Amino acid sequence: MDAIETEADIAALQEAAERFARERIRPRVDAWEAAGAIAPGLYREAAELGLLGLGYPAALGGTPASWRARNAMAQTLARHGTSGGVLASLFSHNIGLPPLLAHGMPELQAEVIPPVLRGEQVAALGITEPGGGSDVAQLRTTARLDGADYVIDGEKVFITSGLRADWLTLAVRTGPQRGAAGLSFIVVPMDRPGISRTPLQKMGWHCSDTAHLRFDAVRVPQRYRLGEEGDGFRMIMRNFNGERLSLAAMALGFAQACEDEALAWARQRQTFGAALIERQVIRHRFMDMRMRCLSTQAWLDVLSDRADAQDLGPDWVAQVCLLKNHATQTLQFCADAAVQTLGGMGYMRGTVSERIYREVKVMMIGGGAEEIMKELAARQWGL
Incomplete structure (x- = not known):
C-alpha cells in the first residue's frame, strides 16, 4: 500500500476498512466471543489489506500514514466491526511496537517488526502489575544483568494479547533507584523458558485474550533493551499519548455504532400505533447522542492534525488526556442511551x-483511568 497522505487516500482507506469490518469482522464476532479469542487468520487478512502496517516505515513492511488516517481507520473499524475485543487483539502491536520503532536498534527492529506487520506474529505491551495499575513509577518487575543477558523476575497483569504474544515490550526496573529513574524497556521473545501465562476472565472484550504473566529467571540478551538503561519512564509516557489518541478514535466509533443500531430500531419499532422515532423524547435523546459525537469528532480531528504537524506544545498531554475522557464519556452516554432505546432487546445478547x-x-x-487523566491535565496547566 502506498503512503496515506491525501483526503482522497483517507476516504479510500475508510472504505476498505468499512468493507473489511462488515465482511470479515462483524459476522464472526459472536463466535469469537464464545471462543474467547479471534481467529488467528484475521491477522493475515488485516495485514494483506495493509491495516496492520499503517503508520510504520515502508522499509519495515509498513505504510507511512498520518495520525488523521490512522484514527480514521480505528474509528471506522470500531463503528462497523462493533467489537472492542477484536480491535484490542488485532492491534495490540500498536502499543507494543512504537517504543521499539522509536528507540530500538535497526537490527532489532528488522527482527521483530516485519513479521508482526505481515500478521505472522503478535506483539504486545507489558506494563501493569498486580497492585500497581496507574502508578507506573513503582513497578517491581526487575531485570538484572548477568553476563550478556538480563535476568527478569516479576509479574504483569491485564496484558492484552498476553496469551498469544510472540514479542512483549516489557517495562522493568533495571536500576537500584526508586521511582521513575530506574525503569527500562526490554523486548522479550515470549518463547523463553521461565514465562508462564494465565488467562483472565472479563466483563467484556471476551474475544480479546488477556493474561496474567509471570517471569521466573527469564534470560533475554542485552541487545533486546530499548535505548539506555533508566530511560524507560519517558518512553512509557510518550507511548501512552499515542494510545490515548487511538482509544479516543475507537470510543467515538463505538458510540456511533450504538447510535446507528438505536436509530434503526427506533425507526421500525412501533409503540402505541407509531414508530418510536416519532416520540419527541426519543428524538431529543438522539440529538444528545449526536451532539456528543460531533464534539468528540471535532476535538479528535484537531489533535490528530496537531500530532501530524508535531505541534506538541505545553498543553499537548492535557489535551490528549481530556479528549480521552470526553470520548469515553461520549461512548458511555451513547451506549446507555442505545440500550434504553432498544428496551428489552438492548439487554439481550446479540x-x-x-x-x-x-x-x-x-x-x-485502559490507557489511564479518568481520574488519572484529569490529574495529569491539571498538572500540565499548573493547577
Missing part, C-alpha cells in the same frame, strides 16, 4: 449495544 455497553468501562480505564 445486539451491538449490549456488547458495547459491557465494554464501556474498559475503555474508560
Whole structure:
C-alpha cells in the first residue's frame, strides 16, 4: 500500500476498512466471543489489506500514514466491526511496537517488526502489575544483568494479547533507584523458558485474550533493551499519548455504532400505533447522542492534525488526556442511551449495544483511568 497522505487516500482507506469490518469482522464476532479469542487468520487478512502496517516505515513492511488516517481507520473499524475485543487483539502491536520503532536498534527492529506487520506474529505491551495499575513509577518487575543477558523476575497483569504474544515490550526496573529513574524497556521473545501465562476472565472484550504473566529467571540478551538503561519512564509516557489518541478514535466509533443500531430500531419499532422515532423524547435523546459525537469528532480531528504537524506544545498531554475522557464519556452516554432505546432487546445478547455497553468501562480505564487523566491535565496547566 502506498503512503496515506491525501483526503482522497483517507476516504479510500475508510472504505476498505468499512468493507473489511462488515465482511470479515462483524459476522464472526459472536463466535469469537464464545471462543474467547479471534481467529488467528484475521491477522493475515488485516495485514494483506495493509491495516496492520499503517503508520510504520515502508522499509519495515509498513505504510507511512498520518495520525488523521490512522484514527480514521480505528474509528471506522470500531463503528462497523462493533467489537472492542477484536480491535484490542488485532492491534495490540500498536502499543507494543512504537517504543521499539522509536528507540530500538535497526537490527532489532528488522527482527521483530516485519513479521508482526505481515500478521505472522503478535506483539504486545507489558506494563501493569498486580497492585500497581496507574502508578507506573513503582513497578517491581526487575531485570538484572548477568553476563550478556538480563535476568527478569516479576509479574504483569491485564496484558492484552498476553496469551498469544510472540514479542512483549516489557517495562522493568533495571536500576537500584526508586521511582521513575530506574525503569527500562526490554523486548522479550515470549518463547523463553521461565514465562508462564494465565488467562483472565472479563466483563467484556471476551474475544480479546488477556493474561496474567509471570517471569521466573527469564534470560533475554542485552541487545533486546530499548535505548539506555533508566530511560524507560519517558518512553512509557510518550507511548501512552499515542494510545490515548487511538482509544479516543475507537470510543467515538463505538458510540456511533450504538447510535446507528438505536436509530434503526427506533425507526421500525412501533409503540402505541407509531414508530418510536416519532416520540419527541426519543428524538431529543438522539440529538444528545449526536451532539456528543460531533464534539468528540471535532476535538479528535484537531489533535490528530496537531500530532501530524508535531505541534506538541505545553498543553499537548492535557489535551490528549481530556479528549480521552470526553470520548469515553461520549461512548458511555451513547451506549446507555442505545440500550434504553432498544428496551428489552438492548439487554439481550446479540445486539451491538449490549456488547458495547459491557465494554464501556474498559475503555474508560485502559490507557489511564479518568481520574488519572484529569490529574495529569491539571498538572500540565499548573493547577
